[in-house]
Amino acid sequence: MAMTKSEKIWMNGQFVAWDDAKVHVLSHVLHYGSSVFEGIRCYHTKQGPAIFRLGEHIERLAYSTKIYRMKMPFTTEQIERACIETVSVNQLQECYIRPLVYRGYSHVGVNPIGTPIDVMVAAYPWGKYLGDDALNKGVSVKIGTWARMAPNTLPAMAKAGGNYLNSQLLKLEAVEDGYAEAIALDVHGYVSEGSGENLFLVVKGELVTPPMHNSILAGITRASVLQLARELGYNVREMVIPRELLYVADEAFFTGTAVEVTPITAVDRLPVGNGDVGPVTKAIQQAFFGIVKGDLPDRHGWLTKVPRSVAAAIAKA
Ligand code: PPE
Secondary structure (H helix, E strand, C coil), rough: CCCCCCCCCCCEEEEEEECCCCCCCCCCHHHHHCCCECCEEEEEEECCEEEHHHHHHHHHHHHHHHCCCCCCCCCHHHHHHHHHHHHHHCCCCCEEEEEEEECCCEEEEEECCCCCCCCEEEEEEECCCCCCHHHHCCCCEEEECCCCCCCCCCCCCECCCHHHHHHHHHHHHHHCCCCCEEECCCCCCCEEECCEEEEEECCCCEEECCHHCCCCCCCHHHHHHHHHHHHHCCCCCCCCCCHHHHCCEEEEEEEECCCCEEEEEEEEEEEECCCCCCHHHHHHHHHHHHHCCCCCCCCCCEECCCCCCCHHHHHHH
16 A cells, blocks of 8 residues: 655645655654644546635645644645645645644653643645545445543544554554454444544434534544535434444445545444435535545535645745
8 A cells, every 4th residue: 555656745834855855763752642733635627726625625624733732834825836736746636634733843751841842744646545445335344342532631632643552552442353444442342433534324204413422533424425415405413322223224335535425334233224325315415525535516515626836836936
């Protein structure tokens, strides 16, 4: 799963060559996980590359920095601009955008006060998160034996690097056991989310998803799907979900930037519904991909176009 390089990475306000985008080994972030980040997709549309919900992602990045008391050296407008420019200078049509804010190099020691706050934005091609067939055929998942962090341990609302140690334990277990992904329960035993995605169930025609207080990341795809589902006329409810509802639900699917809308067709080797991708999941996929790929009107203003002129302007400067 080697990544596809692009040419340039934005680091603290400047573009540097991909291979030169380096940090010191004694940077605080490497030792203590002190980073917050975003994952954003840019889609190829007929009107050129378009970034999905850029404003909401950078707003969440700002919340994450606030929670961890990291004083951002750039405004949200500057970071949004950096994302657009990074797509443009690398001449990418379709890509994943990864902004990262991290505590840099000054001293080692848990106390983060005084570390520099560094910011980078990279953009590079990234294919299907859970395999090429996942979107059409669905994935088989297990309930992880690791719980998501308790609410008074690490803040789930912050998309912080450190949270992903928990995610890695879940993912490692899933892959070693032959599953595409793991779903975590929260500390009370209720369904929380996947290692890197939110989760919806279809129960008797109604869409349900765990609320914020089950240690989930407040996913931007989740919010988009909640809205699209309502617009399609489905009853939608944020609801505490017991594990066994996964076994008796009619349909289930993941949502997330990387995973997009991916059907879940089996949980713990039990088929979800009859084990096929269900009609509600398909309807949500259609509504979602219709907008992001530019085939349906962007009626919510979710897409930020990347104009061709941006790269030319940067080259001139
Ligand atoms: N929960 C978690 C734990 C999570 O990491 C993500 C995104 C979501 C929910 C969905 O959030 P949103 O993308 O706003 O809809 N996970 C990102 C990182 C994946 C990775 O492997 O890296 C992503 O999808 O970009």
